[in-house]
Amino acid sequence: MEEDQNFLEDDRNSLEDSPFSIEDDRPSIGQILQQARVDARLSVDDISNSTRVRVPIVHGIEQDDFSRCGGDVYARGHIRMIARAVGVDPEPLVERFDADHGGRPAPTPAAPLFEAERIRPERRSPNWTAAMVAAIVTVVGFVGFTVFGGEEDTGGKGKQAAEGPKPQKSGVKPTPSKPAPKPEPSDSAIAAAPLDKVTVRLSAIEDKSWISAKAHDGKLLFDGLLNKGDSKTFQDDEQIDLILGNAGAIELFVNGKKVEDEFEAGQVERLSYTQGDPEAG
Structure with missing residues (x-):
């Protein structure tokens, strides 16, 4: 005190x-x-x-x-x-x-939109028809082999076996094929992004956030508020510098790859990105 x-x-x-x-x-x-x-x-x-x-x-x-x-x-x-x-x-x-100090700097237009979602592989649905056909063929083949194969092995007793109780229907149910595992987005995502540029996409998914973005030569690309649900994309030949005022609210894609750093709500982050696989600055 x-x-x-x-x-x-x-x-x-x-x-x-x-x-x-x-x-x-x-x-x-x-x-x-x-x-x-x-x-x-x-x-x-x-x-x-x-x-x-x-x-x-x-x-x-x-x-x-x-x-x-x-x-x-x-x-x-x-x-x-x-x-x-x-x-x-x-x-x-x-x-x-x-x-x-000479007035508010005028923000420059952002680079052409780069939809990171386009490079995400589409999830394939299970082929139920093929699975059902394969299961039916398996059951029919098993029954046929049991009946005709038994006649050949027993010789004269085959007729007696045929006149006996009919084989019951198999209770085997077709097993649905599992969906193909979703591939990791890193290699394909980076390959789809322009290799000779730095591409950064910001999306406010949790809350609004104040952001500032600069090109490698210090040129101001954007300075302002990104409301919840809004997105911005920036490109530069060498490097992009960012300041995130509420980093926990931002989903960040760099060169087509999602940045998995866990930023906290209200946290201020200063980041720099160059070409290739992204790393926090």
């Missing part, structure tokens, strides 16, 4: 000593986030643990220093995550950041 009281007092002192409180009646983005954190009785370490944003970056943002963020796109994402963690509506802060 004493340590919590100390860091709250230090935060209040830093707010009082900030020059913005004297020169500008309107608090800055960093002041708003810092004051909300103090009011929520959270430390910078608490914010870092819940958002996965490193402690120096949180400190920098609270001092309105966004140079550690690595660019405007990342800064906007950090502001959103920190604002949600301290209970503040992030959109007014992001709009204000855009106004102070």
